[in-house]
Amino acid sequence: MTKKLLLLCTALSAFSLTNAQEFIFDNCTAYTIGNVGTAVTGLTAGQGGYYTLGGANSDYQIVADVPAQGNVIQITGSATATGNKFLFKDVATAWAARTAGNNVINIQFDMYTGGATTSKNNPRFYIYNSDGSTILGGFTYSLETKALTALAWYDPNNGVNPVDVYTFNLGAANAVVNLPASSWVKIGISYNTTTRQVIWKGPGFYVGTTGAVPATGTTAPSEIDFIQVAGATNAVSATCKYDNLLVRASATENLLGNAAFNSVEASFARVYPNPVVDFASINVVDTQINAITVTDINGRIVKTGNSNEILNSKIDLSDLTAGIYLMTIETDKGVSTEKIIKN
Numbered sequence: 001m002t003k004k005l006l007l008l009c010t011a012l013s014a015f016s017l018t019n020a021q022e023f024i025f026d027n028c029t030a031y032t033i034g035n036v037g038t039a040v041t042g043l044t045a046g047q048g049g050y051y052t053l054g055g056a057n058s059d060y061q062i063v064a065d066v067p068a069q070g071n072v073i074q075i076t077g078s079a080t081a082t083g084n085k086f087l088f089k090d091v092a093t094a095w096a097a098r099t100a101g102n103n104v105i106n107i108q109f110d111m112y113t114g115g116a117t118t119s120k121n122n123p124r125f126y127i128y129n130s131d132g133s134t135i136l137g138g139f140t141y142s143l144e145t146k147a148l149t150a151l152a153w154y155d156p157n158n159g160v161n162p163v164d165v166y167t168f169n170l171g172a173a174n175a176v177v178n179l180p181a182s183s184w185v186k187i188g189i190s191y192n193t194t195t196r197q198v199i200w201k202g203p204g205f206y207v208g209t210t211g212a213v214p215a216t217g218t219t220a221p222s223e224i225d226f227i228q229v230a231g232a233t234n235a236v237s238a239t240c241k242y243d244n245l246l247v248r249a250s251a252t253e254n255l256l257g258n259a260a261f262n263s264v265e266a267s268f269a270r271v272y273p274n275p276v277v278d279f280a281s282i283n284v285v286d287t288q289i290n291a292i293t294v295t296d297i298n299g300r301i302v303k304t305g306n307s308n309e310i311l312n313s314k315i316d317l318s319d320l321t322a323g324i325y326l327m328t329i330e331t332d333k334g335v336s337t338e339k340i341i342k343n
Contacts, residue, residue, distance in 0.1 A: 020249065023248065037051070066184075089223065095249065119237065121237070128222050133216045152165070152166060154212055280317050294317070325339075325341075
């Protein structure tokens, strides 16, 4: 139940790939099918640097999904009213090393909404502050109703309700946003560590509010968590799947390049061959390519597609040194970021 109406924001800011820094781009392609980790103590990193806490190792899996998604992460929730599951990554080190002025953390990922179920499991996503005491912002999702809501550390400033984690409806006029069943959707959240502005973006919403000052620690992010929370009356297990986690530091909010989110298949572009030696072709579905940008793992632009390459959906990468790059493909349908390996 929401405690406060969401304050709509008009935070439309300039998108700058030049200064943005990619901390994480995780499409699970290189992971081995099976358990993510070898321990559920939250102390030992598993595949991709993910830590797991609660349940069994088999509750956190790398699984093969539909071809458009490939390998994805799957978390299996409890079959009872107790037993939460946590899968998390540390971002403190990368954040501390960011370029001066890049004070906004932008996080987006694909989530599978799941089919019909009576499970009370609620998948959640949290950004924790510097000392882990405060949830700066996040999402909570009902697998049963398909309702997606936002949450943030917030001060109602009404003399009655205390500073706390509050939930917010994401739709227009405080309407509930219900995601389509059995679909992959892309959702994102940004947090400005200077102004404390929180922005949520996804299918049918692009809204935000200003968060409160953490009681302890600072607003610097230290950890991001995917959580499967067992509902109070839960009696049925359920799974949630994630893919294409992207974490970026920038001077302004730039979730999905500020392009509109659509409740269509999240990954609408495919780059091949991958790994690539010279020319990389781009296959898009029912859309037109407007721009192609290639950045290195430090966020520096190393290549932009010329008009002929854009027209032919094929870009020459032969002059790049061997390594891992991110190719951002801007289309009429939105923006897709694909990890490519140059041999």
